[in-house]
Amino acid sequence: MYHFIQKFHSGWAYLALLLLVFAVVNSFMGMSSKREFTAKDRKIALFGLIATHVQLLVGLILYFVSPLGHALLGEMKDSAARLTSLEHPLINIIAIVLITIGWSKHKKGETNTAKFKSIAVFYGIGLLLILSRIPWKMWF
Template sequence: MYSTLLLLHSWSRWFVLLFGLIAVYRAYVGWSGRRAFVGADNGMGAAFSGFTWLQVLIGFGLYFGVSPWGLNAMKQAGAMKDPTARFFGMEHVAVMILAAIVAQVGRIVVKKTSDHTAKHKRAFLYFGIALLLILLMIPWGIWNPARPLFRF
């Protein structure tokens, strides 16, 4: 079960990144070019937010269920002194939930905005912040513990 959830969590991050990059790019181009906010713009934002929440749900399965780095690791004495346990037990989880919330709030704010240029501007702001938070907390091995980019 652990390996299955970890595989899903690892591979679905690429969908989050893909749709996040597309949503931010479309928002920037629409904002700078003063284009109309079309269905594809809305769809990319929805896909980004949806895949981000899917990642959170899979991550919860890992954290609260089967991962040795999740809640079980945080119950151990000295977990906050271990950088890997602290990252996966607290930092990664908290910031990724925050990123999902920012993306979802962005979707709501964009839907309630009537002006097309303002929609693109707000989408760029919210989706850009969410994508930046996600990029910071993916375990690339640069400033946090390294994990494989592709699991098999």
């Protein structure tokens, strides 16, 4: 079961990252062209939000069933162990909180530019944080 969850978490990450990149690029394009914020734009951002939340839930399940998670907590001097047991989960939780804040703020935006800006900024920061803490050596 652990290996299935691990593979799902790794595979779903591609989809989540793709949707986040698409949402950020779409928002920057919408802001720069000063176009109207449509239902399509809302759905693009919503799919990015949903994908990251699914990734978070699967990641939390993986963390608590992983034989590595509990064993590595005492080995904080090893950078690879620290990345997978502390930095990756913590930074990604912060990133998903920022993405969620961006979703909430866009709903309160009164102008099209404000809606696009909320998504672009918060989703963009979340995306950068996620990219900064991916265990690249384990991913490829």
